[in-house]
Amino acid sequence: MKIADMNWAQLEAYLARDDRVVLPVGSTEQHAGLSLCTDHILAERVSVEAAEPLGVPVYPGLPFGMTPYFMAYPGTVSLTPQTYSGLIRDLLDSLAAHGFRRVLIVNGHGGNTSVKSAIADWCAGKPGVAVKFHNWWNAPATWQAVQATDPVASHASWMENFPWTRLAGVDYPEHQKPMLDTSQLRSMNPHGVREHIGDGNFGGRYRASDRAMLAIWSVAVEETRAMISGGW
Ligand SMILES: [Zn+2]
Incomplete structure (x- = not known):
């Protein structure tokens, strides 16, 4: 259930019977012809759909x-x-203050993964609070479903082109872009990056069938739900 659809008294009642919460985290960045908010849209949506039948609250x-x-x-x-690690620490402090003891962070952006060390540091000072960090798109079952559909898949390629990230009025090319070498990307300057990757797709087709995308999506929702349910 979205926090946006709850008031404080309802949340207080929830905390009397459960201590789990989901915090989706994303990014606003180029995704070739897809929405700038692709990573944000996907992390939030997979979280909301995964948590719904469990009744666990999901933050914006x-x-x-x-x-x-x-x-x-x-x-x-x-x-x-x-800034980012400070922000995550402040959010975790607030959640812990209210009595949440099991926090699932659902991440939609590879570049956020380094915040895990700050989270580990925070957890060391808060015994009794468990924080799991879940990269929803490359978790084992979801990644396997992606690879089975088309192994040439990457940032801003077909694998991120869902009905809720593509844009009306934009034509998505039919061809497959050759996979680029992105191993040095994070040490290049931004203009060098743009020159190297062009439209923003790292490699692969630009779209797949809705049927294929919805099948991958349902695997991702199930896998994220299992992270909320168990393994704490
Ligand atoms: Zn993305």
């Missing part, structure tokens, strides 16, 4: 993350590692 997704390498693309915004 954090739309901003760490993505300095895409700064030459208009619309991208990036937080410094200091």
